[in-house]
Amino acid sequence: MYISEKIAEIVTAVEDLPPSASEATRRCILDAVSAAVTGQGTPGGKAARDGAVSTWGSGSVPVWLSSARSTEVGAAFANSAAVAMLDIDDGHRAAAGHPGASIVPAVLAAVHADPTLAPRAVTAVAIGYEVGLRIAASRDIRTLDTVITGRWCGQGAAAAVGWLKRMSPRVIAEAVAAAGSVAPIMAVAEFTEVGNHVKEAIPHATANGLASLHLAQSGFLAPLDILDDARVFSGSTLLDGLCEDWMIESCYFKPYSCCRWIHAPIDGLMKIVADRNLSFGDITKIRIDTFGKAMTLNNQAAPKSLEAAQFSIPFCLGVLATRGPEALVPMTDLDLLKDPKVLSFASLVEVFFDSEMDSYFPSAVPSRISVSCGDETYSETVMAPLGEPSNPMGWDALFGKFHALASSHLESQQEAGLRRALDDMRMGDLAPLLSELARPAIEPDK
Incomplete structure (x- = not known):
């Protein structure tokens, strides 16, 4: 059995999360939404929204805090761009990258499309982090030409949404393999000095991961041995403790919108x-x-x-x-x-x-x-800037960050409504958050 198949077998056997992983996942959802509140109003966020609808078409899934609606893939792309645009989204030290900007929008887009999946959403997000981060961490980061997140986050998105929708191990394995095979190369990542909206190609990889999942459902075959190349990937990092020692518990959060x-x-x-x-x-x-x-x-x-x-x-x-x-x-x-x-x-x-x-x-x-x-x-x-697991930002700090980001971009009543919805999400009810994210942003009077 190939490593991609072993990962899929372990993932599909997951039923729920330990309390510590569930708590960590809810913090990551809060952080992703906070980043998107401001990111969706930037030129890059707006371009991603309009371009996603043009590319993937209109649909029923909301592009967060706007009147736009697209397909599940289109909305995931646009919302991913909103989270990633200001470089204030979460990350993980072992992966040198940013899982939340991909995994959270991918899972929530699927739940927007089918609200009956909401009770599985938190576990799905944790699974996406687990797969994506382990793939990233299994490489020797010091020898890579680039550490861009787009090289691996689509695989996490595919695993997350595959588990969310109760897809078979075979489909998830094929989707993870395909998403990794055609992940964005981003050849200019370590060269360009031109500011741009592509950044780490996170939205592109997210859309690619979801497209790979749809293709796998239709019988599209991928190179399942993609993760078996010991020159590139460490099998022990990929498999030892998978879905037991949850990597989402050791993510960091960023208090400032810069690298x-x-x-x-x-x-x-x-x-x-x-x-x-x-x-x-x-x-x-x-x-x-x-x-x-x-x-x-x-x-x-x-x-x-x-x-x-x-x-x-x-x-x-x-x-x-x-x-x-x-x-x-x-x-x-x-x-x-x-x-x-x-x-x-x-x-x-x-x-x-x-x-x-x-x-x-x-x-x-x-x-x-x-x-x-x-x-x-x-x-x-x-050694450990604010937000590292050893110098953490807890719930109060993360809600403070939310206020700092939202207060200048949302009218006060809408900010308060979104804050209440995030509190509800923290306590286990996702429905109010989905509703608030589907409302167009009302900017405060300047």
């Missing part, structure tokens, strides 16, 4: 300024010593788009210093790109490779920040 690899410098700069009662205006130079993958970010001091800004350590520190941390939750103000104070501060930042920091990746994403104020220099090493 996770930038969060340690942000936390470090805030701590240095607070601990020493410094003014940002006193700073004359900043040095960041970090791991190799962080050096592959564009790190432009003057990015030309907000998407590019999400991948720049100097620019994000410039935003933090001149506008405060709230400007990063989310980073949607186009004026930031031309703000001379932001650009001036960003020009003070230099980024360097550090072999010690690099030795911790991918298990950790640390940085050491050294802040010079004239003749004085202060340093701080951050």
Whole structure:
């Protein structure tokens, strides 16, 4: 039996989740919805919505917080784009990627299409994380040409929705194999410095995973031995403890809308300024010593788009210093790109490779920040930025993040209604959340 078949057999035998995994899954759903509230109103989110309807057609499944309706695949694509667009969605250290932006929209689209599936939704999401994250983690991340999420999240989406709809092990195995075989390559991922809406190809991979599931149902055969190549995948990582040691319990959450690899410098700069009662205006130079993958970010001091800004350590520190941390939750103000104070501060930042920091990746994403104020220099090493399992964001922090994201993009009554629905979801009732997500967004009076 091939590994893809073993995975499918184990997955289909799952009946429910342990309480700790169920709790973790509900936090991930909250976080994905929070990210989508703001992401759906961005130019990329709107383009994904309109393009999804044009590509997959009209249907009965809502594109979240809009009047648009598409097919299950089309809505999953658009909602996935909304979650991923601002780079404030969840992730997992062992996979170096972002499962929630794919798995949560895929499962909820299926439940929107068939509300009788709602009682199975939380377990389905956990299964999608479990399969996708294990496939990602089974590779040697340090040797990969890119760690984009689109290479593996579609396989998680296929497994999640396959289990949700009670499909056979054979169908799920074929869908996982097919989704992995034709996953987005994203050849420019480690090269491009042009901000764009493709980003990590998460929506494309999500749609591909669901399409692979439909094809598998129709008898479309895939290379079932895709995960048996020991040169690429670790069989023990894929199978040992599968659906027992739930990986969704060790996801991280992001307090700022930028690449996770930038969060340690942000936390470090805030701590240095607070601990020493410094003014940002006193700073004359900043040095960041970090791991190799962080050096592959564009790190432009003057990015030309907000998407590019999400991948720049100097620019994000410039935003933090001149506008405060709230400007990063989310980073949607186009004026930031031309703000001379932001650009001036960003020009003070230099980024360097550090072999010690690099030795911790991918298990950790640390940085050491050294802040010079004239003749004085202060340093701080951050091993676990806020949101890591060892430095967690609990329910209160995640609801605080929801408010920060929703308050400027939803009218207060609609925000309150969505907040109540998320509370209901936390307690086990998904129906109110589905209803609120199907309502068009009403923006607050400016």
